[in-house]
Amino acid sequence: MIAVATVGMFVALALATGLLLAFTPYLMRRNECFAVTVPPSAQHDPRLIALKKRYATIMVVVTAVSSIAALVAGVFLIQGSAQSDGKPAAIGIALECAALFIPIVISFALMLRNRRRVVDIKRAEGWTAQAQQAIATIVETDQSQALPLQWNLLYIPVIVGTLAFGLALYPAMPDMLPMHADFAGNVNDWAPKTLGSAIGFPIVFELFMAACLTLCHWMILRSKRPTDPGAPATSALAYGMFARAQSVYLLVVGVLMSGGIGVLFLLSSAGFIGLGQTGVIIMVLCIPVVIGAIALSVVYGQAGSRMFKRIQDEDALLADEDEHWKLGVFYFNPDDASFIVPERFGIGWTMNFARPAAWALMLGVPVLTIAFIVAVSMLV
Amino acid sequence: MILRIDQMSPDPVYQQIRDQIVAAIGRGELLPGDRLPSVRALASDLGINLHTVNKAYAVLRDEGYLFMRGRAGAVVADFQQVASPEKKAAQAERLAGTLYQLALEHCAQGGTEEEFLKEAKSQADRAFADPGVVGTRRDMRVSGRNANGNPLKERGPQEARGISNALGVTPQGV
Structure with missing residues (x-):
């Protein structure tokens, strides 16, 4: 019972955080794309749309892999705790940490790469701010x-x-x-x-x-x-x-x-x-x-x-x-x-x-x- | 009221803040007694330095548009009530001086007095009737006061006629 709950929690956490990371670009503000300020009308630019779609696809795949890794980690942890040999439990813990942290690292790296691409597009299109306004x-x-x-x-x-x-x-x-x-x-x-x-x-x-x-x-x-x-x-x-x-x-x-x-x-x-x-x-x-x-x-x-x-x-x-x-x-x-x-x-x-x-x-x-x-x- | 600053504009930011608050008071968007945000909150929302907002508030205090009410922070002042006679005299002198300067410049550029007065009238109409960039003047009739903050008088038949004339409706049987 506890074993099932533990494994379920591991997998659910990996899935939930991974999916949120995958769809983050679609939840951001209208004037930002991959942490670059762009004009709101640029959200319809096919290049930016393609970048977001590719990011989401890659992250969904990474999430699937990490969820399976979390499942395996849970199994290792449960099997390992019943044994006196500490290695399976240690593998389980290491795998679970990897399943949670590696998608975050990958999403950060992907975001940086896409950010550079958006900066290049911004420079090519000449999207410069004519003002530096702020509102309160x-x-x-x-x-x-x-x-x-x-x-x-x-x-x-x-x-x-x-x-x-x-x-x-x-x-x-x-x-x-x-x-x-x-x-x-x-x-x-x-x-x-x-x-x-x-x-x-x-x-x-x-x-x-x-x-x-x-x-x-x-x-x-x-x-x-x-x-x-x-x-x-x-x-x-x-x-x-x-x-x-x-x-x-x-x-x-x-x-x-x-x-x-x-x-x-x-x-x-x-x-x-x-x-x-x-x-x-x-x-x-x-x-x-x-x-x-x-x-x-x-x-x-x-x-x-x-x-x-x-x-x-x-x-x-x-x-x-x-x-x-x-x-x-x-x-x-x-x-x-x-x-x-x-x-x-x-x-x-x-x-x-x-x-x-x-x-x-x-x-x-x-x-x-x-x-x-x-x-x-x-x-x- | 929506305060908008532009860090790329040639005017210093504190000047922009001061001008916009004064304009808002003029339009009736800010009424005497309204609490302005704390220096930190305003600086944070605008993404600027505390010193800039402090300067803006200091200028407004000196000019008599707001005063600090201890823990409540900055409060919009009723200029007519709070300003000392010297300050009112100084402001009147400033108004006269600025208008004189503008009139002289207009004259130097070959303009006539009529043109100047016409332009002055249209700008004054604009300032005194402006409902504001982002919405109508705050309707204070709900609390029994008119737009200047003074209590509404009981409407007699004379005034009622005046109002319906303004609305373009011919009063019946009068």
Whole structure:
């Protein structure tokens, strides 16, 4: 049961991320193609259409291969864990890492190659910007925007509820709590029951999730709100709706997942469900979460690019950001006060690496993760 | 209100921001009491430096178009109320001086007074009646105020007639 769920999760993750990578060029903004600024009317250029199609085809093939590799990896991992020889398990893990990371590397390399081709086409066609316009909407704050940060206070009742539930279940828990199960569902590691090991771990886990997801929400709120100078009102509204949808999804999934996982751990410690079954439920729950996120991205498009069907595409290039986007996806602009900006090739947000705050964040997140791991190891 | 800047234009960016906000106040898109975005948010959205937006806001404050209300940030000011008599006198002098300069230049190029006045009138009509680039003047009648922010008076029969005349409808039985 756990084996099937594990393999299913591996394959589903490889498939989902691979397909999203494959169709990313179709989800990007109208004035960008493979991380190059182009006039919106150029999206109908047969050369650019061919580049996108070829990229998607190659990535679909890579995704199929990586999904099969993930399947094989899962099988290796499960077979290997039953044996004393560590090699099959190690092969399984290595293969799974490859199945997840190699499509990302290939998509990046392909994107760079296509980007160079688009730059050549741009130079040949003479698509230069006659202006460097930027738009900001002022005062119209009744338009859509991301949820306010205060909504993350919803994590507090979740954590308090988990604490109360844990305290209520504590007397009913056995003296040795199951901590690890193998793929057959048999528990093979226990820890003595203390408040820390029984209730501490779910609480610390929920706190960590709340901290990470609140940070993500904060980043969405702090982001630059991009607007297309050729269609300021529609692009501002589309971005607002996109940011709102992403922040709502982040909050709902975060609250449900952190609360759900905390409660599941408590129930497994108390013996109501097996530790193996807990693992299966969590893995199965991951799949709709990932698929939901991808569906959201596909429906809205990056920065809301798919929300309005354009009736007319202009020829004019009103702004050109190419020089600030290093390697197409790394934004570096010391003259820009923004700290978070929407991604150029991908769904979501990235940082302005000219801001020291961006580097502080990049260091801070691993530090937070290490703090979480240390806290858990002290409790259990 | 949609603020548009162009970094390739010969005008400095802070000047563009200042001009557009003043124009928006003139058109009624920005009303006294409207909160302008924080310096950081505006700089971030426009992709420019904090200093540029700070300069624009500083110029607007000096000219009396906005004031800072502590934590609430920049707020559009009611020029007539907030500006001191010296400032109003200075602005009146500036208006007179600029018009005089334009009139002189027009004269030097061989134009007549009538042409100048005609052009001045059409530009003034344009400025005072402009509904704005991206939409009509904000309709404040919902909150019981007219476009200048003053409370709407009760409409008497005289004014009603005036309004229906403006709409091109002949009032019945009057």
